[in-house]
Amino acid sequence: MNLPAARRTLLHSRDVSCRGYVRNDGLWEIEGRMRDIKSFDMANEDRGRIAAGEPLHDITLTLTLDQQLLIHAVSAKIEAAPFATCPAITPAFQQLVGLRIVPGFRQQVKALLAGVKGCTHLVELLGPIATTAYQTLWQSASGYDGDSAAVREFLTDSCHSLAADGPVVQRYWQDKNQDRDAARPDANKEKEDEYERI
Numbered sequence: 063m064n065l066p067a068a069r070r071t072l073l074h075s076r077d078v079s080c081r082g083y084v085r086n087d088g089l090w091e092i093e094g095r096m097r098d099i100k101s102f103d104m105a106n107e108d109r110g111r112i113a114a115g116e117p118l119h120d121i122t123l124t125l126t127l128d129q130q131l132l133i134h135a136v137s138a139k140i141e142a143a144p145f146a147t148c149p150a151i152t153p154a155f156q157q158l159v160g161l162r163i164v165p166g167f168r169q170q171v172k173a174l175l176a177g178v179k180g181c182t183h184l185v186e187l188l189g190p191i192a193t194t195a196y197q198t199l200w201q202s203a204s205g206y207d208g209d210s211a212a213v214r215e216f217l218t219d220s221c222h223s224l225a226a227d228g229p230v231v232q233r234y235w236q237d238k239n240q241d242r243d244a245a246r247p248d249a250n251k252e253k254e255d256e257y258e259r260i
Contacts, residue, residue: 082198094187117142131163
C-alpha cells in the first residue's frame with residue numbers, strides 16, 4: 063500500500079562510492095569513499111561549526127589486492143569527522159593486511175576492528191568494497207571471466223539469474239558446471255552458508 067504524497071525536506075545525504083583500478087604491477091586497488099552532508103548548519107565543539115553542504119564525514123578506505131583477493135596494503139583516511147580524535151584510529155586498519163576477502167572475512171574484521179578497536183564508518187565501507195572487488199577482478203570488456211573455475215564456482219547459485227539450472231548458467235557454463243555438481247550434490251546449500259559467512 064502506498065502512502066499519499068507528502069512534502070519532504072532533505073536533512074541528510076550519505077554518498078558511498080567505490081572504484082576499482084588495475085595497477086601496472088599486477089595488483090588491483092579498490093577505493094571506497096563515504097561522505098555525510100547535512101542540509102543545515104550544525105554546531106560542533108571540535109570544529110566550531112559545520113556549515114550546510116560541508117562534509118560531516120569524509121572517509122576513504124583503499125585496499126590493494128591480488129587475484130586471490132589477498133589484501134597487500136591498506137590506506138585509511140579520515141579527512142572530515144565530528145571529533146578531532148577520529149583520525150587517530152586509521153592505523154588500526156593496517157591489521158587488514160594479510161586477510162583475504164573470502165568466507166569468514168566479516169568475522170575476522172569484527173574480531174579485529176569492532177567497537178572501540180575501530181571506526182564504524184571505515185568498517186561499513188568494507189562491505190561495498192568487497193563486492194566492488196569481485197566486480198573489478200572478475201569482469202572485463204568481454205564479460206565475466208567464465209574460463210576461471212574460481213569465478214564460476216563463486217558465481218554459480220549466488221543469485222536468481224545465476225542459478226545452476228537457470229538459462230544464464232546453462233548458456234555459458236553448462237558443461238563446466240556439470241562436473242562440479244556431480245561431485246558436490248550439496249553445492250547450493252554450501253553457497254547459502256558461504257554468503258552467511260562473508
